[in-house]
Amino acid sequence: MQKTGITGIILAGGKNARMGTEKALLKVGPHFIIEHISSALRIVSKEIIVVTLEPDKYARFGDRRVKDIMTGHGPLGGIHAGLASAGQPFALVTACDMPFVSAGLAALLIDNAAGYDAVVPFYRGFPEPLFALYSKSCLKAIEELLSNNRNKITGFYDQVKVNFINEQKMLEAETELAKVFFNVNTPEDLKKAQTMV
Numbered sequence: 001m002q003k004t005g006i007t008g009i010i011l012a013g014g015k016n017a018r019m020g021t022e023k024a025l026l027k028v029g030p031h032f033i034i035e036h037i038s039s040a041l042r043i044v045s046k047e048i049i050v051v052t053l054e055p056d057k058y059a060r061f062g063d064r065r066v067k068d069i070m071t072g073h074g075p076l077g078g079i080h081a082g083l084a085s086a087g088q089p090f091a092l093v094t095a096c097d098m099p100f101v102s103a104g105l106a107a108l109l110i111d112n113a114a115g116y117d118a119v120v121p122f123y124r125g126f127p128e129p130l131f132a133l134y135s136k137s138c139l140k141a142i143e144e145l146l147s148n149n150r151n152k153i154t155g156f157y158d159q160v161k162v163n164f165i166n167e168q169k170m171l172e173a174e175t176e177l178a179k180v181f182f183n184v185n186t187p188e189d190l191k192k193a194q195t196m197v
């Protein structure tokens with residue numbers, strides 16, 4: 001799997017309202033969720049950046065921690081800050097609440113990046129923008145959206161060239177798609193995740 005050309009970005013600047021505590025720093029099995037994600041990203045990335053408003057909390061995780069540049073815009077603001085500081089031309093972006101993200105699926109996205117600005121899984125009828133590959137070439141379109149206070153994560157997709165990867169193609173790299181895209185948002189989700197390790 002390739003390491004050249006890819007920055008791993010973990011978005012950890014959310015409010016965690018439904019969980020009531022920092023989701024990334026909860027344990028699933030013996031490891032923190034952010035450790036599960038870092039291990040997968042490490043396989044395909046040259047560097048890992050955590051985007052958070054509280055870098056001290058994440059001092060042990062990732063190679064670098066950066067803050068949102070344009071604050072209060074949700075995940076798209078995090079993608080913007082991560083991409084802006086990425087040292088590589090493409091970034092594999094993940095939410096911080098997906099303990100089962102897969103290096104194999106990440107590699108598939110990377111393998112399908114040539115000629116595109118973004119590579120996005122299309123799963124169960126919807127895009128998965130928070131486990132997706134974005135080029136730094138997306139920055140301008142994202143910045144323009146945020147400047148107009150438009151925060152929908154997929155809002156810039158019509159301004160860039162996106163390669164949507166369908167389920168059939170994803171299954172070539174990863175059979176447990178429901179697990180890979182599982183988010184831990186609530187205490188109930190956390191209980192479920194513990195049974196999935």
Ligand SMILES: Nc1nc2c(ncn2[C@@H]2O[C@H](COP(=O)(O)OP(=O)(O)OP(=O)(O)O)[C@@H](O)[C@H]2O)c(=O)[nH]1
Nearest residue numbers: 011012013014015016017018051074075078095096
């Ligand atoms: N850097 C950054 N990340 C964000 C921001 N808002 C959300 N995220 C991250 O984006 C991902 C998806 O966030 P959500 O699950 O929609 O929101 P959340 O704040 O984590 O959780 P809730 O408050 O319960 O909705 C998570 O990894 C969040 O940490 C933000 O403003 N900045």
